Amino acid sequence: xxxxxxxxxxxxxxxxxxxxxxxxxxxxxxxxxxxxxxxxxxxxxxxxxxxxxxxxxxxxxxxxxxxxxxxxxxxxxxxxxxxxxxxxxxxxxxxxxxxxxxxxxxxxxxxxxxxxxxxxxxxxxxxxxxxxxxxxxxxxxxxxxxxxxxxxxxxxxxxxxxxxxxxxxxxxxxxxxxxxxxxxxxxxxxxxxxxxxxxxxxxxxxxxxxxxxxxxxxxxxxxxxxxxxxxxxxxxxxxxxxxxxxxxxxxxxxxxxxxxxxxxxxxxxxxxxxxxxxxxxxxxxxxxxxxxxxxxxxxxxxxxxxxxxxxxxxxxxxxxxxxxxxxxxxxxxxxxxxxxxxxxxxxxxxxxxxxxxxxxxxxxxxxxxxxxxxxxxxxxxxxxxxxxxxxxxxxxxxxxxxxxxxxxxxxxxxxxxxxxxxxxxxxxxxxxxxxxxxxxxxx
Ligand code: HEM
Numbered sequence: 001x002x003x004x005x006x007x008x009x010x011x012x013x014x015x016x017x018x019x020x021x022x023x024x025x026x027x028x029x030x031x032x033x034x035x036x037x038x039x040x041x042x043x044x045x046x047x048x049x050x051x052x053x054x055x056x057x058x059x060x061x062x063x064x065x066x067x068x069x070x071x072x073x074x075x076x077x078x079x080x081x082x083x084x085x086x087x088x089x090x091x092x093x094x095x096x097x098x099x100x101x102x103x104x105x106x107x108x109x110x111x112x113x114x115x116x117x118x119x120x121x122x123x124x125x126x127x128x129x130x131x132x133x134x135x136x137x138x139x140x141x142x143x144x145x146x147x148x149x150x151x152x153x154x155x156x157x158x159x160x161x162x163x164x165x166x167x168x169x170x171x172x173x174x175x176x177x178x179x180x181x182x183x184x185x186x187x188x189x190x191x192x193x194x195x196x197x198x199x200x201x202x203x204x205x206x207x208x209x210x211x212x213x214x215x216x217x218x219x220x221x222x223x224x225x226x227x228x229x230x231x232x233x234x235x236x237x238x239x240x241x242x243x244x245x246x247x248x249x250x251x252x253x254x255x256x257x258x259x260x261x262x263x264x265x266x267x268x269x270x271x272x273x274x275x276x277x278x279x280x281x282x283x284x285x286x287x288x289x290x291x292x293x294x295x296x297x298x299x300x301x302x303x304x305x306x307x308x309x310x311x312x313x314x315x316x317x318x319x320x321x322x323x324x325x326x327x328x329x330x331x332x333x334x335x336x337x338x339x340x341x342x343x344x345x346x347x348x349x350x351x352x353x354x355x356x357x358x359x360x361x362x363x364x365x366x367x368x369x370x371x372x373x374x375x376x377x378x379x380x381x382x383x384x385x386x387x388x389x390x391x392x393x394x395x396x397x398x399x400x401x402x403x404x405x406x407x408x409x410x411x412x413x414x415x416x417x418x419x420x421x422x423x424x425x426x427x428x429x430x431x432x433x434x435x436x437x438x439x440x441x442x443x
Pocket of ligand 1: 068083084085095248249252253254256257260310314315316319320379380381382383385386387388389390391393394
């Protein structure tokens with residue numbers, strides 16, 4: 001493990017450098033100050049953990065000594081006490097209650113919706129006209145999440161647009177979480193606070209309607225809310241809580257996958273050889289028909305490209321935790337209130353575990369080969385008790401949607417719109433990700 005002495009810091013600590021370029025800051029920090037580097041961000045003493053063993057320690061072995069970091073604590077303004085932000089016993093109980101919605105058989109059912117939505121979207125594109133593939137992928141994953149989780153009509157464009165605009169309202173209110181007493185401001189009749197209430201109100205109406213319908217008919221229509229609304233009394237969440245959970249799943253369950261898909265298309269656009277290999281696999285496995293869940297085991301190269309997109313551009317680029325109690329970690333004293341950052345962005349590009357780290361190489365993921373890297377050198381879905389609940393949902397959706405797009409379109413870079421990264425809550429392309437679609441022969 002690489003270590004070095006902590007460096008004295010000025011009053012604001014490293015906040016200005018961090019704000020200027022978060023990704024470069026974390027990478028340089030690991031290179032210059034080692035695997036466990038301590039610094040100051042405003043009021044917080046922060047420790048970056050840039051080694052798989054340290055990640056394992058913080059997220060798995062010592063998970064009970066931490067709670068979520070300050071950014072997610074503030075996200076409660078938007079998400080309430082949904083699974084992503086809940087802690088302790090409340091988290092354990094909610095996770096148990098939501099689990100049945102992610103049973104493999106249910107996810108297989110969701111696959112039909114994923115495929116239909118992706119095909120409908122990709123069939124609307126125009127050859128030769130530059131396209132913001134990030135926005136398109138957000139449309140696909142949001143429509144899919146709304147249909148599979150909340151039971152909305154995926155074919156109903158107006159309903160999908162209502163969900164989209166409610167989410168835009170909610171996210172614009174996220175900044176409330178970053179001002180002192182932001183929680184209280186949500187009750188005032190002003191700008192972001194009003195939008196927050198409007199967005200949340202509109203989504204809660206939709207959720208309440210679905211719960212009432214499912215209960216009245218007793219029909220399980222295959223969506224996640226059906227599973228939750230019709231659960232046995234002992235396992236059922238109170239309705240008020242069900243709403244917060246449904247909202248959390250809708251938000252956690254779409255942009256991350258959309259980002260992974262957009263970055264995967266970017267990787268293919270800049271590597272024609274790899275693109276040809278992925279297309280050959282899709283053509284052989286599907287033979288001209290639409291993809292389905294049963295094809296997943298044979299779409300190995302597609303899966304490898306998604307795995308590489310998640311490695312090179314991890315949507316959760318830096319997970320953070322705040323220590324509840326003082327303890328030692330990797331020889332360093334962590335005090336209660338200190339923040340630790342576990343950065344997939346840094347670890348996923350470390351040449352000690354990833355030879356030629358910036359190369360997109362799906363063969364790093366070939367089954368049955370010992371790839372000789374530590375288990376926690378890769379953790380795009382987190383680790384331990386807070387690991388992503390939607391991981392198999394995300395893999396199913398990402399691989400199927402990629403196959404559907406590749407079957408129809410070859411993507412090209414748009415030279416005057418190069419990729420620029422924007423590391424906010426998720427790592428996303430700033431100003432969209434622009435590619436030029438060319439129709440494949442015979443599609
Ligand atoms: C490529 C797509 C995705 C990525 C990269 C991703 C990543 C993550 C990560 C890193 C965490 C843990 C955060 C932490 O430890 O602080 C997480 C948690 C979570 N994710 Fe995902 N996610 C994805 C897709 C999804 C989908 C599709 C859903 C739901 C349909 C979902 C629902 C959740 C939930 C509910 C949690 C909270 C789990 C808990 O705290 O028990 N995610 N995700």
